[in-house]
Amino acid sequence: MTSPLNHLPSAKEVGTYDPDTLASNFSDLHPPLTHRQAMIESQRCLYCFDAPCVEACPSEIDIPSFIRQISENNINGAAETILEANILGGSCARVCPTEILCERSCVRNHDAECQPVLIGLLQRHATDHMQFEGHPFKRAASTGRHVAVVGAGPAGLSCAHRLAMLGHQVSIFEAEQKPGGLNEYGIARYKMTDDFARKEVEFLLDIGGIDIQYGQRLGDNLELATLHKQYDSVFLGLGLGASRALGLTGEDAPGLMPAVDYIKTLRQTDDLGSLAVAKRCIVIGAGNTAIDMATQMARLGASEVTLVYRRGVEAMSATDHEQEIAKANGVRMITWAQPDDILLDSQGRVAGMRFAKTREQAGQLTATGETFEIAADAIFKAIGQGFDSASLSDATAAELARDGERIQVDDMLHTSLPNVYAGGDCVKPGQDLTVQAVQHGKLAAHAIHQALAAKQEAA
Amino acid sequence: MKTSPSTPLSFPGKKNSGDSVVNGVDLSVNFAGIKAPNPFWLASAPPTDKAYNVVRAYEAGWGGVVWKTLGEEPPAVNVSSRYSAHYGKNREVIGFNNIELITDRSLEINLKEITQVKKDWPDRALIVSIMVPCNEEAWAYILPLVEATGADGIELNLGCPHGMPERGMGAAVGQNPDLIEKVTYWCKKHYSKPVIVKLTPNITDIRVGAQAALRGGADAVSLINTINSITSIDLDNMVAKPTVGHQSTHGGYCGSAVKPIAMNMVAEIARDPATPTLPISGIGGISCWRDAAEFIALGAGSVQVCTAAMLNGFRIVEEMKDGLSRWMAEKGYDSIEAFSRKAIPQTTDWKHLDINFKTIAQIDQDLCIECGRCYIACEDTSHQSIAKLTEQDGTRRYEVIEEECVGCNLCQITCPVENCITMVPQETGQPFLAWDNDPRNPFRVAS
Numbered sequence: 001m002t003s004p005l006n007h008l009p010s011a012k013e014v015g016t017y018d019p020d021t022l023a024s025n026f027s028d029l030h031p032p033l034t035h036r037q038a039m040i041e042s043q044r045c046l047y048c049f050d051a052p053c054v055e056a057c058p059s060e061i062d063i064p065s066f067i068r069q070i071s072e073n074n075i076n077g078a079a080e081t082i083l084e085a086n087i088l089g090g091s092c093a094r095v096c097p098t099e100i101l102c103e104r105s106c107v108r109n110h111d112a113e114c115q116p117v118l119i120g121l122l123q124r125h126a127t128d129h130m131q132f133e134g135h136p137f138k139r140a141a142s143t144g145r146h147v148a149v150v151g152a153g154p155a156g157l158s159c160a161h162r163l164a165m166l167g168h169q170v171s172i173f174e175a176e177q178k179p180g181g182l183n184e185y186g187i188a189r190y191k192m193t194d195d196f197a198r199k200e201v202e203f204l205l206d207i208g209g210i211d212i213q214y215g216q217r218l219g220d221n222l223e224l225a226t227l228h229k230q231y232d233s234v235f236l237g238l239g240l241g242a243s244r245a246l247g248l249t250g251e252d253a254p255g256l257m258p259a260v261d262y263i264k265t266l267r268q269t270d271d272l273g274s275l276a277v278a279k280r281c282i283v284i285g286a287g288n289t290a291i292d293m294a295t296q297m298a299r300l301g302a303s304e305v306t307l308v309y310r311r312g313v314e315a316m317s318a319t320d321h322e323q324e325i326a327k328a329n330g331v332r333m334i335t336w337a338q339p340d341d342i343l344l345d346s347q348g349r350v351a352g353m354r355f356a357k358t359r360e361q362a363g364q365l366t367a368t369g370e371t372f373e374i375a376a377d378a379i380f381k382a383i384g385q386g387f388d389s390a391s392l393s394d395a396t397a398a399e400l401a402r403d404g405e406r407i408q409v410d411d412m413l414h415t416s417l418p419n420v421y422a423g424g425d426c427v428k429p430g431q432d433l434t435v436q437a438v439q440h441g442k443l444a445a446h447a448i449h450q451a452l453a454a455k456q457e458a459a
Numbered sequence: 460m461k462t463s464p465s466t467p468l469s470f471p472g473k474k475n476s477g478d479s480v481v482n483g484v485d486l487s488v489n490f491a492g493i494k495a496p497n498p499f500w501l502a503s504a505p506p507t508d509k510a511y512n513v514v515r516a517y518e519a520g521w522g523g524v525v526w527k528t529l530g531e532e533p534p535a536v537n538v539s540s541r542y543s544a545h546y547g548k549n550r551e552v553i554g555f556n557n558i559e560l561i562t563d564r565s566l567e568i569n570l571k572e573i574t575q576v577k578k579d580w581p582d583r584a585l586i587v588s589i590m591v592p593c594n595e596e597a598w599a600y601i602l603p604l605v606e607a608t609g610a611d612g613i614e615l616n617l618g619c620p621h622g623m624p625e626r627g628m629g630a631a632v633g634q635n636p637d638l639i640e641k642v643t644y645w646c647k648k649h650y651s652k653p654v655i656v657k658l659t660p661n662i663t664d665i666r667v668g669a670q671a672a673l674r675g676g677a678d679a680v681s682l683i684n685t686i687n688s689i690t691s692i693d694l695d696n697m698v699a700k701p702t703v704g705h706q707s708t709h710g711g712y713c714g715s716a717v718k719p720i721a722m723n724m725v726a727e728i729a730r731d732p733a734t735p736t737l738p739i740s741g742i743g744g745i746s747c748w749r750d751a752a753e754f755i756a757l758g759a760g761s762v763q764v765c766t767a768a769m770l771n772g773f774r775i776v777e778e779m780k781d782g783l784s785r786w787m788a789e790k791g792y793d794s795i796e797a798f799s800r801k802a803i804p805q806t807t808d809w810k811h812l813d814i815n816f817k818t819i820a821q822i823d824q825d826l827c828i829e830c831g832r833c834y835i836a837c838e839d840t841s842h843q844s845i846a847k848l849t850e851q852d853g854t855r856r857y858e859v860i861e862e863e864c865v866g867c868n869l870c871q872i873t874c875p876v877e878n879c880i881t882m883v884p885q886e887t888g889q890p891f892l893a894w895d896n897d898p899r900n901p902f903r904v905a906s
Contacts, residue, residue: 043548046875049831050847050855071548110828111876 012273016301079130093124140167153181155424156237158441241388255350278378285382497522502763503588519773523584554716618659618684643675685711718744729758748782833870
């Protein structure tokens with residue numbers, strides 16, 4: 001997938017880092033807590049009543065309880081508390097922006113201490129060190145119902161696991177060749193080390209009653225109409241499959257590609273040295289993907305990485321913490337500038353980009369008329385993901401009510417079609433957070449279960 | 460092994476010196492005739508087992524030492540695996556337990572070392588702890604030997620709760636007031652210097668032991684000895700700690716956890732009309748200057764420390780002296796005596812408390828971190844007198860329902876923020892009324 005960069009040298013050829021350094025550049029960004037550190041940190045938790053951190057957790061993990069269990073050295077108990085609310089608690093511990101969720105609301109942020117309990121790292125400690133004989137959750141007696149789940153990302157996996165727990169049979173249809181969704185393909189490599197995404201899915205599937213069929217893409221070799229007919233219920237956890245376009249000429253020039261495509265390759269490679277590296281590169285965007293892209297390119301050995309955003313720092317969706325990571329890796333950040341023209345060399349390859357300076361006027365972003373150029377060997381666009389409209393092209397899928405481009409759902413994650421539910425990034429209330437996708441999947445599973453049970457009673 | 464003292468690195472003004480004046484305050488004590496440059500003594504225990512340790516303690520600045528208990532020949536034999544602890548969550552030692560016996564070194568060596576140390580350190584208190592069988596001959600034999608060392612006094616170990624009682628000594632004597640009196644009497648008869656009787660807390664009324672000691676002629680009492688204890692069980696092997704082979708036994712409990720028990724017992728004796736002036740050496744969980752000041756305020760004339768030194772080394776005495784002297788200077792106390800027993804008049808029986816006193820909780824909303832601990836504690840286990848409110852912006856607000864609050868202090872205790880919850884005495888307009896005189900008391904005393 002890095003073919004647009006085939007003309008660029010590899011990390012090994014660029015030679016900024018020797019193989020060992022390269023490997024350590026992509027090891028754990030935040031090393032896990034030692035047992036002792038976890039014991040000390042867990043003692044800092046005040047065991048709040050109606051704790052603000054729980055209210056801030058999209059997946060409603062009982063944080064004070066699991067931390068108390070850690071402090072009593074009851075690691076399996078802590079892990080079970082986490083996993084019963086969030087079966088992907090291990091990956092959420094790694095990728096959650098805790099600084100704007102649980103840790104931001106920790107009461108220890110107040111006054112003199114100004115330092116929250118390290119909830120994310122404690123959650124990781126519990127899920128890293130749990131040791132169960134078999135799967136911690138048992139399946140209810142079989143209901144004889146069979147549910148189709150589209151997408152083996154966090155939303156789909158969470159939904160499938162909960163459905164299996166409730167006694168249903170689940171078939172997952174996944175477009176890629178591996179499960180995990182963004183955990184497997186989209187998150188920065190140093191946030192998800194040691195093949196954790198795969199191991200976590202393996203653990204999740206241990207509950208039984210779930211099968212996954214790979215290479216099954218809705219709108220390509222899979223139709224919602226068929227699933228709707230063949231299964232008792234359908235859950236759509238499609239994600240946002242399409243990278244947005246800049247809308248400039250030369251967008252298909254060698255040297256320009258979506259950041260998510262590069263990260264996907266980076267996540268899958270066994271040989272970091274073989275990855276194409278742009279010594280000078282530009283990343284366009286202001287989200288966590290832009291930060292991940294810029295930071296990883298710097299860690300691969302690029303000497304000049306510039307992140308450009310059309311608005312001010314305060315409007316960036318990447319958290320302060322993420323921005324600090326980028327800065328610490330030498331990423332230069334330019335704000336109030338938008339892409340104006342892709343500059344090409346004589347062979348038609350990316351040579352840089354011209355930017356138009358912007359400002360906000362009466363709430364509207366406008367170009368000031370001033371421009372500037374940045375020379376670069378590659379441009380990575382991380383300006384957001386859009387809905388892959390092809391996925392909902394069959395006759396039944398086309399009937400789904402939409403809210404903007406995303407799928408419209410009610411509070412129960414129910415779409416406008418009977419027996420069809422959806423969750424995660426593909427639905428309107430989505431916040432593009434793994435933890436929220438997990439919650440959607442879990443809630444949808446309960447909604448599906450209730451609906452199926454009601455049907456049973458009526459029959 | 461090194462037994463001779465190294466050169467004392469003592470000079471005026473040095474923190475670990477034996478100077479009685481620290482930060483301009485005189486810390487010296489004259490405890491039942493035993494003089495020491497400060498009230499901080501090491502209790503009879505492993506840290507005072509031999510000259511090497513005792514000299515290090517004096518070098519560090521301790522005002523006195525009670526030498527680990529001497530006994531009859533042949534010396535006691537100890538087991539391997541002797542201590543265990545009751546831990547807090549962060550591995551801080553809350554309580555400490557030991558099954559060690561009295562000295563396992565020969566009487567001759569101990570006496571020789573005591574003689575030398577006293578000679579080298581004349582300004583420091585050196586008291587010898589003794590435990591021999593309950594017959595006059597045994598005491599008549601050992602006391603002249605101890606007297607000959609030049610030590611300042613003796614402390615009778617009538618409280619050791621483990622091992623020795625099985626041999627009819629230690630707590631077996633201390634739990635019998637008649638024996639306390641008798642042994643004390645023998646000691647006064649065969650020894651000319653001050654006799655301190657160390658009391659065991661493993662009884663129902665500590666005053667009985669103190670009164671018996673006084674009847675026997677004791678110059679002072681010291682308390683508490685350790686409390687019978689089992690600190691923890693190894694749940695894999697179903698055996699208590701410390702584990703000796705595959706077994707265990709109860710030990711003696713000490714350390715911070717016993718301080719409240721010890722302080723009550725000290726106060727009981729200090730306010731007992733039968734022992735109003737009996738000097739008390741306070742022992743039990745003293746680990747900082749504040750603990751020492753509290754014991755002294757309740758009637759202690761000196762304090763003895765063991766566990767805190769065993770966990771941290773002798774250097775802790777520096778902070779104890781420094782902190783105590785600074786506090787005394789701040790309060791205008793120019794000697795230990797000046798605040799000794801100061802808290803006793805205010806320590807009384809329940810029946811004398813003012814039944815009309817009323818205090819209620821007040822929450823400082825600026826300091827509140829909204830953890831909800833006060834709310835759930837009051838709601839679940841007390842008087843439902845804290846309301847949980849939600850502000851428009853979603854922040855929580857906890858308010859005391861004053862009519863419901865009985866002033867129990869629980870919310871203040873569970874609040875993690877210092878000074879966030881204060882208990883505020885209320886103006887009730889009602890006179891002082893003790894339960895003795897309360898009309899609601901069916902057994903009231905007419906006032």
